[in-house]
Amino acid sequence: MVPDPHPTINRPPPAYTTMHSNESARIPLYQNPYGRPRKSGNSCLRCICCCYCFLFILIIILAGLALYFYTILKPQVPSYKVKSVHVKSFEPLPDMRLKSEFVVNVEANNPNAHISLIYGKESNVTLWYRDQELSQGKLPSFRQGTNNISIMHVDMNGKSKLDSGIQETLKQDQKNRMVPMVVQVQAPITIVVGEYKLREFVVYVNCSLTLDSLSADKNPEIITSTYTIHATL
Ligand SMILES: *[C@@H]1O[C@H](CO)[C@@H](O)[C@H](O)[C@H]1NC(C)=O
Ligand SMILES: *[C@@H]1O[C@H](CO)[C@@H](O)[C@H](O)[C@H]1NC(C)=O
Ligand SMILES: *[C@@H]1O[C@H](CO)[C@@H](O)[C@H](O)[C@H]1NC(C)=O
Numbered sequence: 001m002v003p004d005p006h007p008t009i010n011r012p013p014p015a016y017t018t019m020h021s022n023e024s025a026r027i028p029l030y031q032n033p034y035g036r037p038r039k040s041g042n043s044c045l046r047c048i049c050c051c052y053c054f055l056f057i058l059i060i061i062l063a064g065l066a067l068y069f070y071t072i073l074k075p076q077v078p079s080y081k082v083k084s085v086h087v088k089s090f091e092p093l094p095d096m097r098l099k100s101e102f103v104v105n106v107e108a109n110n111p112n113a114h115i116s117l118i119y120g121k122e123s124n125v126t127l128w129y130r131d132q133e134l135s136q137g138k139l140p141s142f143r144q145g146t147n148n149i150s151i152m153h154v155d156m157n158g159k160s161k162l163d164s165g166i167q168e169t170l171k172q173d174q175k176n177r178m179v180p181m182v183v184q185v186q187a188p189i190t191i192v193v194g195e196y197k198l199r200e201f202v203v204y205v206n207c208s209l210t211l212d213s214l215s216a217d218k219n220p221e222i223i224t225s226t227y228t229i230h231a232t233l
Pocket of ligand 2 (some may be wrong): 122123124186187188201
């Protein structure tokens with residue numbers, strides 16, 4: 001902002017002068033006779049008219065499609081639930097790391113009557129114990145039909161370094177039979193209507209579980225589970 005050289009003169013303008021000065025500033029713009037030659041003004045007007053008609057029709061078509069999408073297709077967010085966890089191995093390695101292998105069975109529910117889902121190959125599933133990443137895996141890539149509930153078997157494995165603090169916490173949690181885990185999923189999902197692939201979006205699911213224990217060859221009991229789901233287009 002350029003400093004005003006006469007602040008005391010210009011600073012408090014009465015309301016009516018502001019309106020007046022605005023109006024007088026606008027009038028010459030509309031009456032400027034040099035700006036537009038008359039002929040091109042006419043064809044230009046036609047062109048603009050055409051554009052508006054086209055835009056109007058486009059908007060009606062898009063609105064119709066959106067209405068169709070939301071009233072006929074009634075899209076609903078799919079839901080996911082961890083049904084069971086199988087611990088295949090959970091043991092310290094000679095190099096002090098922890099080797100873990102899990103099979104996480106996830107129930108995926110597609111409640112849509114007209115929308116199928118294709119789970120893409122680039123998904124990521126990560127299993128956390130508190131702030132420690134234990135195992136990684138992928139969702140199976142498949143097409144889930146309409147009104148379908150499928151169980152996905154997610155194979156996960158990893159080798160992770162646990163410092164002594166978190167080892168102690170884990171021991172305590174195992175003793176209390178309350179081991180907090182998070183299954184974090186990022187999955188690209190394509191929406192399919194009939195045979196038309198509409199678009200892909202990425203679904204993020206966090207599932208916080210409390211398991212009663214973690215030991216090899218066991219199916220720990222799931223004591224509590226809560227889910228958050230979030231999608232980006
Ligand atoms: C869901 O689809 C899978 C194959 O994609 C099929 O095996 C399963 O039986 C279907 N489940 C239901 C409840 O329709
Ligand atoms: C999963 O991870 C891989 C590599 O780490 C990455 O390229 C991919 O985009 C991730 N997928 C999603 C859905 O975030
Ligand atoms: C899942 O948890 C991670 C780490 O705590 C967080 O960054 C992310 O926003 C969460 N995602 C959802 C969908 O809640």
